[in-house]
Amino acid sequence: xxxxxxxxxxxxxxxxxxxxxxxxxxxxxxxxxxxxxxxxxxxxxxxxxxxxxxxxxxxxxxxxxxxxxxxxxxxxxxxxxxxxxxxxxxxxxxxxxxxxxxxxxxxxxxxxxxxxxxxxxxxxxxxxxxxxxxxxxxxxxxxxxxxxxxxxxxxxxxxxxxxxxxxxxxxxxxxxxxxxxxxxxxxxxxxxxxxxxxxxxxxxxxxxxxxxxxxxxxxxxxxxxxxxxxxxxxxxxxxxxxxxxxxxxxxxxxx
Amino acid sequence: xxxxxxxxxxxxxxxxxxxxxxxxxxxxxxxxxxxxxxxxxxxxxxxxxxxxxxxxxxxxxxxxxxxxxxxxxxxxxxxxxxxxxxxxxxxxxxxxxxxxxxxxxxxxxxxxxxxxxxxxxxxxxxxxxxxxxxxxxxxxxxxxxxxxxxxxxxxxxxxxxxxxxxxxxxxxxxxxxxxxxxxxxxxxxxxxxxxxxxxxxxxxxxxxxxxxxxxxxxxxxxxxxxxxxxxxxxxxxxxxxxxxxxxxxxxxxxxxxxxxxxxxxxxxxxxxxxxxxxxxxxxxxxxxxxxxxxxxxxxxxxxxxxxx
Ligand code: SF4
Ligand code: SF4
Numbered sequence: 067x068x069x070x071x072x073x074x075x076x077x078x079x080x081x082x083x084x085x086x087x088x089x090x091x092x093x094x095x096x097x098x099x100x101x102x103x104x105x106x107x108x109x110x111x112x113x114x115x116x117x118x119x120x121x122x123x124x125x126x127x128x129x130x131x132x133x134x135x136x137x138x139x140x141x142x143x144x145x146x147x148x149x150x151x152x153x154x155x156x157x158x159x160x161x162x163x164x165x166x167x168x169x170x171x172x173x174x175x176x177x178x179x180x181x182x183x184x185x186x187x188x189x190x191x192x193x194x195x196x197x198x199x200x201x202x203x204x205x206x207x208x209x210x211x212x213x214x215x216x217x218x219x220x221x222x223x224x225x226x227x228x229x230x231x232x233x234x235x236x237x238x239x240x241x242x243x244x245x246x247x248x249x250x251x252x253x254x255x256x257x258x259x260x261x262x263x264x265x266x267x268x269x270x271x272x273x274x275x276x277x278x279x280x281x282x283x284x285x286x287x288x289x290x291x292x293x294x295x296x297x298x299x300x301x302x303x304x305x306x307x308x309x310x311x312x313x314x315x316x317x318x319x320x321x
Numbered sequence: 322x323x324x325x326x327x328x329x330x331x332x333x334x335x336x337x338x339x340x341x342x343x344x345x346x347x348x349x350x351x352x353x354x355x356x357x358x359x360x361x362x363x364x365x366x367x368x369x370x371x372x373x374x375x376x377x378x379x380x381x382x383x384x385x386x387x388x389x390x391x392x393x394x395x396x397x398x399x400x401x402x403x404x405x406x407x408x409x410x411x412x413x414x415x416x417x418x419x420x421x422x423x424x425x426x427x428x429x430x431x432x433x434x435x436x437x438x439x440x441x442x443x444x445x446x447x448x449x450x451x452x453x454x455x456x457x458x459x460x461x462x463x464x465x466x467x468x469x470x471x472x473x474x475x476x477x478x479x480x481x482x483x484x485x486x487x488x489x490x491x492x493x494x495x496x497x498x499x500x501x502x503x504x505x506x507x508x509x510x511x512x513x514x515x516x517x518x519x520x521x522x523x524x525x526x527x528x529x530x531x532x533x534x535x536x537x538x539x540x541x542x543x544x545x546x547x548x549x550x551x552x553x554x555x556x557x558x559x560x561x562x563x564x565x566x567x568x569x570x571x572x573x574x575x576x577x578x579x580x581x582x583x584x585x586x587x588x589x590x591x592x593x594x595x596x597x598x599x600x601x602x603x604x605x606x607x608x609x610x611x612x613x614x615x616x617x618x619x620x621x622x623x624x625x626x627x628x629x
């Protein structure tokens with residue numbers, strides 16, 4: 067196992083230029099798509115099978131009645147406990163030696179379970195190939211000692227690439243700085259390896275609470291439900307079994 | 322509100338969940354009827370096992386049509402993986418993989434096992450019918466009991482599968498597996514009763530005995546449905562009020578209240594209680610089948626809507 071790598075997206079530095087989105091498309095040779103009118107500068111509304119990086123534009127009223135623009139370059143979180151990976155029935159989704167999460171296109175059979183299982187709405191279905199696709203953390207670049215294309219392209223270093231432990235320390239420092247500068251709600255999302263999903267290998271520095279950025283406040287691993295749901299199903303099965311046995315039992319030839 | 326992605330599972334999948342549940346339910350009922358006095362319940366055993374086989378045959382076909390390429394279904398069970406890090410508690414045996422925390426993987430195995438056992442059970446009935454003398458009762462007991470466990474699994478796992486997603490309506494419900502199992506049993510029993518009455522074979526109190534299963538199982542269906550809704554409502558999960566509203570008062574409420582609850586559950590239940598008239602009982606059975614399909618359909622449809 068190589069050392070775990072990470073991406074750190076600092077939204078306070080994002081200027082919404084979408085260089086990351088374009089660099090991702092170029093490096094990964096993702097086709098152009100029809101633009102969508104989302105009501106803001108954001109395009110597209112969701113991740114698609116051809117957009118693995120997505121700059122989100124959230125417009126909010128600020129305290130003074132003006133417009134507050136929250137920008138965030140969103141991406142697959144490469145969760146330490148990944149719902150998509152646990153869900154995948156074929157084993158197409160695997161964890162690389164760098165701790166990232168990848169979909170093996172040769173094995174994926176297009177069942178779309180991962181699409182529903184990702185707590186962040188990341189995986190998208192590719193109707194052309196009939197398979198699921200998402201950010202690969204530029205797996206090819208990674209194996210050749212390069213960071214992901216988005217981080218390389220970002221002009222403001224809003225997206226940074228590095229070893230997870232080093233990057234997390236940097237992120238914590240930056241969050242402190244921002245708080246001192248008066249951004250009271252500045253907070254890290256996914257940096258804590260003891261936090262939800264065992265930490266995210268693509269973590270964020272947000273200027274407000276996660277829901278403002280369309281992120282779940284407390285993401286959960288969907289597979290944590292399997293045990294309880296199964297036990298309740300067994301309870302249901304027992305009741306059906308008992309019911310049927312009562313109905314079919316021998317009743318001394320009556321009826 | 323977490324921004325989620327549409328999964329777009331088509332109607333084929335609802336149909337598969339319905340048939341798999343019905344097959345599992347019919348098989349289990351046939352097995353119990355066989356264990357507790359095979360002769361008296363013979364017609365239930367025969368119809369139940371034949372029905373289980375007939376209902377499970379289209380299942381892999383539906384899944385393959387959904388996936389588009391037949392060989393891809395096999396990837397659920399076997400594939401040559403360069404990397405074994407494919408999930409918690411995974412068991413890799415050669416190219417095969419068993420993923421206990423992936424209900425879809427477990428369900429594919431269960432479908433395989435159940436199909437084989439349903440075939441054997443139906444074959445045993447067929448052979449016994451063909452050459453009267455031979456008694457295959459002991460074989461059928463083994464096949465029936467093992468297949469019964471698979472049948473329960475097949476009926477319940479789609480609910481557990483949905484529960485293990487990030488959809489607010491599914492993820493916070495806990496009782497979907499239990500509900501789907503009850504629906505499998507009610508639709509299985511109703512289908513057996515319907516076929517027996519169409520064949521005019523409801524002699525010897527079989528329909529009465531089936532009634533005694535249908536009534537408590539419908540109660541279980543109602544209870545697990547109510548518990549599911551309560552659990553979602555009280556979970557406090559993000560997005561649950563909105564998803565619940567879609568089902569209970571929004572665009573899906575008509576199908577839910579009228580189709581799945583009134584026509585598909587309450588009316589057939591009342592009919593089972595108040596009447597013994599074969600025609601009305603047959604109508605009740607049809608309504609149970611309709612209700613069983615609709616309750617699965619409407620929950621899956623409402624849960625898949627992307628909230629914003
Ligand atoms: S963000 Fe979604 S797609 Fe990415 S690793 Fe986590 S669960 Fe998988
Ligand atoms: S769509 Fe492909 S990657 Fe996603 S769960 Fe199914 S087989 Fe796995």
